[in-house]
Amino acid sequence: MKILVCISNVPDTTTKITFTNDNTQFNTSGVQYIVNPYDEIALARAIELCEGGKGTVTAINVGEAATEPTIRKALAIGADDAVRINAAPRDAYFTAFQIAEYAKANEFDMILCGRESIDYNGSQVAAMIGEFLDIPSISIIKKLAVDGSTTTIEREIEGGKEVLTVNGKFVASCAEGTAEPKIPNMRGIMSARTKPLSVVEAVAVEELGKITKFETPAPRSAVKLIPAENAAELVNLLHTEAKVI
Amino acid sequence: MGISTKYMSVLVYVEHADGKFKKSVFEAVAYARAIADQQHTNLTAVSIGNVADNELKELGKYGASKVLQVNADQLKDFVNQAYASVIAEAAAKENANVVVLSNSFSGKGLAPRIAVKLKAGLVDGAVELPSTDGSFSVKKTAFSGKAFAITSLTSANKVIALNPNAFGVKENPTDITIENFSPAVKQTDLATIVKEIVRATNKVSLPDAELVVSGGRGLKGPENWGMIEELASLLGAATACSKPVSDADWRPHSEHVGQTGIAISPNLYIAIGISGAIQHLAGVSSSKVIVVINKDPEAPFFKVADYGIVGDAFEVVPQIIAALKAHQA
Ligand SMILES: Cc1cc2nc3c(=O)[nH]c(=O)nc-3n(C[C@H](O)[C@H](O)[C@H](O)COP(=O)(O)OP(=O)(O)OC[C@H]3O[C@@H](n4cnc5c(N)ncnc54)[C@H](O)[C@@H]3O)c2cc1C
Ligand SMILES: Nc1ncnc2c1ncn2[C@@H]1O[C@H](COP(=O)(O)O)[C@@H](O)[C@H]1O
Numbered sequence: 001m002k003i004l005v006c007i008s009n010v011p012d013t014t015t016k017i018t019f020t021n022d023n024t025q026f027n028t029s030g031v032q033y034i035v036n037p038y039d040e041i042a043l044a045r046a047i048e049l050c051e052g053g054k055g056t057v058t059a060i061n062v063g064e065a066a067t068e069p070t071i072r073k074a075l076a077i078g079a080d081d082a083v084r085i086n087a088a089p090r091d092a093y094f095t096a097f098q099i100a101e102y103a104k105a106n107e108f109d110m111i112l113c114g115r116e117s118i119d120y121n122g123s124q125v126a127a128m129i130g131e132f133l134d135i136p137s138i139s140i141i142k143k144l145a146v147d148g149s150t151t152t153i154e155r156e157i158e159g160g161k162e163v164l165t166v167n168g169k170f171v172a173s174c175a176e177g178t179a180e181p182k183i184p185n186m187r188g189i190m191s192a193r194t195k196p197l198s199v200v201e202a203v204a205v206e207e208l209g210k211i212t213k214f215e216t217p218a219p220r221s222a223v224k225l226i227p228a229e230n231a232a233e234l235v236n237l238l239h240t241e242a243k244v245i
Numbered sequence: 246m247g248i249s250t251k252y253m254s255v256l257v258y259v260e261h262a263d264g265k266f267k268k269s270v271f272e273a274v275a276y277a278r279a280i281a282d283q284q285h286t287n288l289t290a291v292s293i294g295n296v297a298d299n300e301l302k303e304l305g306k307y308g309a310s311k312v313l314q315v316n317a318d319q320l321k322d323f324v325n326q327a328y329a330s331v332i333a334e335a336a337a338k339e340n341a342n343v344v345v346l347s348n349s350f351s352g353k354g355l356a357p358r359i360a361v362k363l364k365a366g367l368v369d370g371a372v373e374l375p376s377t378d379g380s381f382s383v384k385k386t387a388f389s390g391k392a393f394a395i396t397s398l399t400s401a402n403k404v405i406a407l408n409p410n411a412f413g414v415k416e417n418p419t420d421i422t423i424e425n426f427s428p429a430v431k432q433t434d435l436a437t438i439v440k441e442i443v444r445a446t447n448k449v450s451l452p453d454a455e456l457v458v459s460g461g462r463g464l465k466g467p468e469n470w471g472m473i474e475e476l477a478s479l480l481g482a483a484t485a486c487s488k489p490v491s492d493a494d495w496r497p498h499s500e501h502v503g504q505t506g507i508a509i510s511p512n513l514y515i516a517i518g519i520s521g522a523i524q525h526l527a528g529v530s531s532s533k534v535i536v537v538i539n540k541d542p543e544a545p546f547f548k549v550a551d552y553g554i555v556g557d558a559f560e561v562v563p564q565i566i567a568a569l570k571a572h573q574a
Binding site: 011016017019037092093096118120121125127132136142157160161166206210211213221226228232233234236237239242 | 262267323329350351353354356357358361367370382389392436437438441451453480491501504506513523527531534536548549551552553556560571572
């Protein structure tokens with residue numbers, strides 16, 4: 001079994017988000033980058049499925065050279081090899097196109113993504129890869145089990161879950177539940193330095209849109225404190241003042 | 246744009262659960278109608294699966310003048326590959342240059358595929374109408390609610406996935422016609438087979454809930470969720486939790502909100518025994534009104550709250566429950 005896992009390089013979850021150049025660019029100064037938390041889940045499930053020589057896991061990232069520490073982290077966690085498509089990931093359409101091109105040239109049985117990247121929160125890349133490759137895509141999955149050529153997947157739906165099966169190749173985007181993220185051990189960290197990481201040039205793709213400006217949410221006015229012994233007053237305030245109940 | 250917009254139209258995909266439309270669908274219809282008004286054109290809805298005519302007619306209330314009903318047996322279950330094909334064909338048939346859908350679990354799986362088929366720029370998580378300055382720019386959430394990004398779409402076709410609770414349900418009564426639409430379905434589009442759907446019918450679903458009651462580690466253990474559920478059920482609210490709570494299996498993962506959980510923007514978010522870590526705030530800070538109940542006056546959550554009660558949840562929450570019962574009586 002050959003599994004391709006898509007790894008995006010995102011700002012650490014503690015990052016205070018600010019912008020520069022008249023709010024047109026994300027301010028990267030002092031920002032630490034990490035493997036997108038959902039991609040760690042996808043990677044962990046891929047490694048579990050391939051354990052004991054059952055297959056190989058390739059990590060793929062669309063990014064410039066600066067993302068290599070993130071890719072090495074994926075190798076340290078347990079990917080067998082990695083590919084970096086050498087380009088700034090302009091948007092999901094661009095990124096998915098690159099990954100699909102790579103997957104066309106190199107056969108994979110399954111492509112796993114994270115449910116969304118925590119920077120632009122598109123939840124777009126996985127389903128777009130599916131469309132570019134004309135294979136099924138299943139978004140926001142919570143469980144994945146393989147039995148021969150049939151994969152059984154549980155995905156989240158509003159207020160519940162759906163269980164489905166898919167035959168043959170597919171792409172899925174993983175959410176919590178699919179696997180527990182793995183922490184790299186010493187051996188993993190050592191071997192990550194020598195595992196193969198190839199660099200592939202990107203192909204040209206048309207631009208369909210772009211982010212022109214960022215905004216930060218308006219600050220809230222000061223909190224109105226209600227004494228604990230008078231907690232019942234909250235109901236009154238929510239009804240008459242805030243008008244939400 | 247400029248060219249012959251008057252022959253264009255707007256298409257909205259209306260997802261249903263067991264033949265019923267939810268509020269977030271009516272919201273998407275109202276939003277799509279507002280875009281159609283901006284463009285001086287009509288709004289068509291497309292519905293796939295078994296939905297009764299009287300339910301379809303409801304869409305007229307929010308501004309759809311036509312609904313394409315796709316009722317093929319092969320399409321009764323959601324298969325996003327096949328549904329995306331149907332919606333793209335409906336867009337071609339209606340000459341729609343804008344396709345709107347809800348940014349729901351299913352919507353997130355569909356919108357990207359439709360966008361690729363139509364070579365359309367896609368805005369997911371939209372929170373406002375497109376700008377009318379001629380640039381077709383749409384505001385969307387980014388960085389898990391820590392910011393907004395204005396995305397300008399330059400392609401001829403556009404797809405927008407609207408966040409629940411962002412636009413509101415606006416009535417716009419319109420005469421609606423129901424038209425059968427039976428596009429050919431490719432066998433290769435049906436490679437996934439739905440085996441089972443499990444939906445809790447007695448609970449409000451979290452992603453599109455208007456009111457949410459949420460509990461954190463301050464509640465000490467799963468056995469103490471009774472009062473959270475009681476408060477939620479009195480309010481008709483959904484329940485949520487912080488990440489450590491779902492990590493400890495006190496509550497299901499589907500209730501985890503925040504940067505690595507669900508991002509929500511209800512009208513009211515009540516946080517009980519939650520400290521307000523940056524990753525938690527990311528997913529909830531766009532809630533319209535925030536109430537924080539925490540025994541620590543220094544808890545960071547108070548900085549972003551509208552109403553706060555410094556106190557022990559086990560004393561405060563029962564008082565609120567009693568007051569609510571009195572208020573509702
Ligand atoms: C990569 C990463 C991603 C993360 N993503 C998320 C995420 O998506 N969502 C999320 O929630 N967290 C996330 N976290 C975790 C986050 O950093 C915090 O650890 C978490 O939000 C804390 O949860 P809590 O507020 O329930 O618990 P705590 O921080 O332990 O806070 C408990 C609070 O309860 C109060 N309390 C205690 N007893 C009582 C009482 N009797 N009555 C009233 N109040 C009481 C305390 O004063 C305290 O403020 C993430 C962390 C990392 C590293
Ligand atoms: N630049 C990238 N390189 C590789 N994979 C990516 C990249 N961006 C996004 N992905 C994958 O696509 C998923 C969804 O991302 P998004 O559509 O941006 O929310 C992520 O969780 C990753 O698995």
